[in-house]
Amino acid sequence: MWKLLHNLKQTFFYDADREFYAKVFPESVKEVDLLKIRKMDQADMAEVLAIENCNYEFPWSAGVFDDCFRTLTYTCWVCIDHQDCVVGYAIISAIIGEAHIMNISVSPAFQGRGVGRKLLNHLIDYARPRAEKIFLEVRPSNPGAIHLYRSVGFVEIGIRKGYYPAKDGREDAIMFELDLLRPLP
Numbered sequence: 001m002w003k004l005l006h007n008l009k010q011t012f013f014y015d016a017d018r019e020f021y022a023k024v025f026p027e028s029v030k031e032v033d034l035l036k037i038r039k040m041d042q043a044d045m046a047e048v049l050a051i052e053n054c055n056y057e058f059p060w061s062a063g064v065f066d067d068c069f070r071t072l073t074y075t076c077w078v079c080i081d082h083q084d085c086v087v088g089y090a091i092i093s094a095i096i097g098e099a100h101i102m103n104i105s106v107s108p109a110f111q112g113r114g115v116g117r118k119l120l121n122h123l124i125d126y127a128r129p130r131a132e133k134i135f136l137e138v139r140p141s142n143p144g145a146i147h148l149y150r151s152v153g154f155v156e157i158g159i160r161k162g163y164y165p166a167k168d169g170r171e172d173a174i175m176f177e178l179d180l181l182r183p184l185p
């Protein structure tokens with residue numbers, strides 16, 4: 001109980017400090033540090049689906065997101081700005097020592113501003129006490145995402161042949177793994 005109160009206090013004061021400094025010394029606080037990550041809920045779905053439809057040629061349907069909400073081992077997160085607008089989202093499953101990043105996606109208007117890295121680090125922090133490894137798949141045609149995953153320590157462990165739908169048939173997936181038991185560099 002005390003630990004919970006302490007954590008709430010830390011979060012509250014830390015956010016208040018950051019917001020204060022952002023107002024008084026705007027240059028001292030990075031935009032990405034003012035964004036917050038919270039659990040996704042049904043009310044976010046319209047914004048999430050709008051981003052999903054912009055970002056992917058074969059986007060997930062609302063039904064797929066509903067399934068993610070219903071599956072107890074899945075956790076869905078959104079990254080929000082100060083007006084509670086969704087700028088990105090990420091979904092992870094964690095079960096029997098293995099976590100799997102199912103989706104990570106940033107609004108086109110916010111890409112390249114550190115939101116993807118913030119969400120990914122959040123997923124890693126979430127998975128660390130729950131899993132020994134995190135897995136994910138990525139299209140070889142997605143160099144931005146591949147660069148991001150490698151930069152936090154994911155390593156390539158194989159190829160899933162014809163894993164993704166593609167305009168002219170199927171596209172392979174590169175499988176990546178992050179070993180959470182390996183000490184941080």
Ligand SMILES: CC(C)(COP(=O)(O)OP(=O)(O)OC[C@H]1O[C@@H](n2cnc3c(N)ncnc32)[C@H](O)[C@@H]1OP(=O)(O)O)[C@@H](O)C(=O)NCCC(=O)NCCS
Pocket residue numbers: 055056104105106107110111112113114115116117118137138139142143144145147148151
């Ligand atoms: C991939 C994605 C999540 C990255 O999020 P982002 O907010 O744009 O990434 P960040 O700004 O946090 O950048 C993280 C790193 O990736 C690099 N990066 C991001 N997009 C890039 C691109 N298109 N090409 C090259 N590098 C890119 C950045 O340069 C940065 O590296 P650095 O810190 O060494 O400079 C985002 O571009 C996205 O939503 N893409 C569409 C959906 C998608 O492909 N999801 C991944 C499915 S596996």
